[in-house]
Structure formats: C-alpha cells, structure tokens
Amino acid sequence: EVQLVETGGGLVQPGGSLTLSCAVSGFSISSNYMTWIRQAPGKGLEWVAIIYVGGHRFYGDSVQGRFTIPRDNSKDTLYLQMTSLRPEDTAVYYCARGGSSGDYYAHWYFDLWGRGTLVTVSS
Amino acid sequence: QSALTQPPSASGSPGQSVTISCSGTSNDVGNSHNYVSWYQQHPGKVPKVMIYDVTKRPSGVPGRFAGSKSGNTASLTISGLQAEDEADYYCSAYGGDNNLVFGGGTKLTVL
8 A cells, every 4th residue: 555654743842853754655765756744733734845866855944954854765764853843843744755747857746645743842 | 935825715606616826926836847736635634636737637636626827826726616625725836946835725615
C-alpha cells in the first residue's frame, strides 16, 4: 500500500526542539521530491520545506534557519528537525509526495499526503 | 512571500457552477512556470490535489473540476455542483526561487 505516516508530534515548550518523522511505503523517497506543509488549528495551509530528488533543500521564510528537512533513503523516511520553536509553530504537520508531471522538473504539487501529526508549542 | 488572495466563502446550489478565484502577483500565479494547484479539504481530512499545472486533473478527479488562469489570477470552476463538493479549497502557486505560496482558503457551501 502506498502511504505516508507521520510521527513525533507532541507538546514542546517555546524555544525547544522536536523531530518529526515521515515513514513512507509503496514508493521510494529518493525518487520523489518531498515536502512538509503545516496547518495551524482552524487556519489555512502553509508550505514549510522541500527536498528535491538530488538532495537540495529549501525552506519557507518563517522557518528558515530553524528547521531542516533531512531524509534517510535506506529507511524511506523523511524528517523535519525543528529548533527554536515558537507558539506560532503550533500546527498539524503533513508530509507529502511531489507529483510527477512527466518531465525532469518538480511542478510543486503534492499528490499523496500523510494524515499529519500535531505539534503544540506552549509553556 | 505574501499569501495568495481567495474569497473566504463561496456557495452554489446542486447542479450549478461555482468559480473560486485565486489572486497573486507576476512573481507567483502570473509567472511563466504555471505551477498553480488546487486542493480540496473536507473537515478533519487530508488535503487532496484536484488541479495541478493550472489546468491538469489527476487521475480520479471528476471532469466537473476545471482550472484556468488569466494574468495574475487563477480560477477553479466546479460544474454540476454536488453535495460532496462542500469543502475548503486552497490554491497554491510556485513563487520562483524555490518557494511555494498558498491562498488563505475558500469555504464552499452547497446550498
């Protein structure tokens, strides 16, 4: 079965750190661009980070310098390492697979999503 | 990068057509990449891509869903509205320089 399963969410104090995991099955993360997208409670979607097939990584302005998006191809697992967490980082974090468009390029759409994991930053 | 602008709400009766707009700038919606996507999200559910590359429908998405773009504004049109179409809809656009911007979302009500 093709799926993504996020784990690692929870309650963390402001200034703290947390690492999310996204274990995939049914496809290889090394062959797909992958992303993290978050959704604050009752709010809209916000792009967080992306990792390309070649390994290049890019981040949204609000998390630049605080979050990183490594992956372990041997485990088919994507991660989101979060540091210096703020209350405004409270959200459900989704990992998602980049969709294929038949060419070499990432078309920045996401065709398979996990169910998400909730991160709450609060004292 | 500023969020794309969507109307907070839209509505239509079963069988009617409804169009949701997504307004951006020449740096995102209006750029030459044409990487505009639309996502449907039912309450408590995971987002689902309905349109990508402005006009393309993934396999399994009904033909009632159509995307378009004119200048800096993209649109999602749902024809033959059905009760199951009631959901939140989000647009997204590649902003160049390896970043993505989303719209604030539109809550679609089927009357």
